[in-house]
Amino acid sequence: MPVSDDFQKAQRFREAALPYLDDVYTLARYLLRDASDAEDAVQECYLRALKHFDSYRGPAMKPWLFAILRNVCNAEYARRAHSHAAIEDTPGAVDETPMWQENEASPEAEVLRNRDAGAIRKMIDALAEPFKETFVLREINNLSYREIAEAVGAPVGTVMSRLARARAMLRAAWMAEEEHSK
Amino acid sequence: MTCDEAKILLHALLDNELDAGHAREVEAHIATCPACAAELAAQREMRHALAGAKLRYTAPASLRARIEASLPQARPQPSRRSVLRGFAMGSAVSALAASGVVAVVLRQDDQQRILSEVVSAHLRSLQAGHLIDVVSTDQHSVKPWFNGKLDVAPPVIDLTAQGFTLVGGRLDYVDARAIGAVVYKRRQHIINLFVSQTASTEHRPPKTQTMQGFNCRRWGERGLNFWAVSDIGGDELTEFVDKFEAAMKANVEG
Incomplete structure (x- = not known):
């Protein structure tokens, strides 16, 4: 029954992803350097993660969440239109x-x-x-x-x-x- | 190996990421190169300093609550709880409500789910740094701490004399709502006593259930739902609940 499947999915997601909330929040704080921007980014990250949870096949939950968070933060960077001169990564x-x-x-x-x-x-x-x-x-x-x-x-x-x-x-x-x- | 290579690889050496062969090469270079040896020592010291500093952030409780609250809403189908709300309000689903069996089945299921959430909350609390928001063995400082954080005032009762030490309190989230957790210790075992509001004021006698190896004893009293969760034995948990109930009764009457 779809209701039960959906509920079970949310429950599985909770157990798999929420224990890493502090890790994800920590990365967001360092990347965005702003507490409330970091909160918004983390919430968006978890929403996206839940949406794609069906297609998640591993490997590990932590790097997967971080990858999603990076995408969210990159969008935030674009919004801020950062003018910092990037240091060459060579x-x-x-x-x-x-x-x-x-x-x-x-x-x-x-x-x-x-x-x-x-x-x-x-x-x-x-x-x-x-x-x-x-x-x-x-x-x-x-x-x-x-x-x-x-x-x-x-x-x-x-x-x-x-x-x-x-x-x-x-x-x-x-x-x-x-x-x-x- | 050149110094330039070594200066990158020595980090992998520090981080234990090199296989034995490469590790030997880096070590061989460092043994003959004072500059790279000094760099390795300096970086090792920096790592020690970093490891000792508190560089992690803790997500605010409000963020955790926001995310928890967003989970049920992300479900496209109506949730069990909204179906139940439908019963309560006598709305469109009255045809279904006529069959009491469905309601009972759903309610039981709901309780099972909440039990599993309570046990998950207990497990989370045992992970490092999550057990206690307010640390105190004094019931008069734990109780006021909950003020303004919850829609209920959880009874905080010191049972140290009865063999269960009060160690503090915490806000937790169960069923997408903030819930109070009063934390006790019995020898090295943690007991989480979760308290939430309920519409029913009738007394519901304690009942023990087991889930994932934890004992959970739940009861209802004076408009509050209680769940005591721990890995201590069923008889000890029963003793805890009996003593808590007796003390609560004494408080109210005294």
Whole structure:
């Protein structure tokens, strides 16, 4: 009976997708940098996910939800008509920014440990796309490289170079702020 | 291996994403290259710092409620509940309503569904960070916390002396509505006591059901529906409900 099928589908969807609400919301907050935009995007993401739940065959729920959320956020970017100059996502660009060249090892460990979450969130927010997205998916949402590749629709090699770039930029920002506050 | 390659691959090494062969290559390069070794150490430290910081966000309860509420509406067919509402209002479906059997079957089914939602809510609460919104062993701070968040005032009763420790309260969502959850602990076991409003003020005696390995004891009293859910044994859950009911009765009369 269709009523029961539909109800069961909604129930299955609830159990499969709602446990990841905090993960999806976290990614939305970092991508959109605005609490209420993030809420709207997450709600839209779950509506779309429910709509396509019938055709969902795996692999894993989390990257699938993230992929949907990205589409929603991209539409939001288009709406905002972002004028940020995108940083080139080419392997060559990595060589031009030798931000990891300084060799001294460890007073920075202390610095890092003392950073509060608010300051770290700001630095992550300041990362350019698509590096921020890759970074958040790996470090905060705990996806494997393969799952990130699935969620963002890029080859694993690209994920790896973006992640290396993102971490290098973050560390540079960290050290720069430390210099600044001396 | 060049430094440029190593500086990308060392991240995969950190993330445990390299197969044994590639991991050995990267490690061999790092053993001979102080710059790459320093980079690996620096990135390892940054990861530690990141792991210690609270970088995740928690979705607001209102967002969870909005999404829950949107689920039934996404169904193209009329929901069971709207069919039931039809009965209650004596509307177009009166022909069906004439056959009480259908109504009874649907109602039972509805209760089964709500039971399964209550058990799901219990399960969700056991996942990290979802158990308690207000942490307190003091009933006088848990009870006011619910004010303004619900259309009912859940009775919050400290049963510590009776062997069930009050640990806090939480807002949850069952049947697409906000519902109060009062959380108790018995040894290492969690008991969620869900409380919602009902139109019926008559006393419905407690009944235990089992679902997915959890015991759920539900009853009705003074316009409130109660569900106590836990993985403790049926007899212990019965003891909990008996003590809760006795204390509630004493509160009202005293």
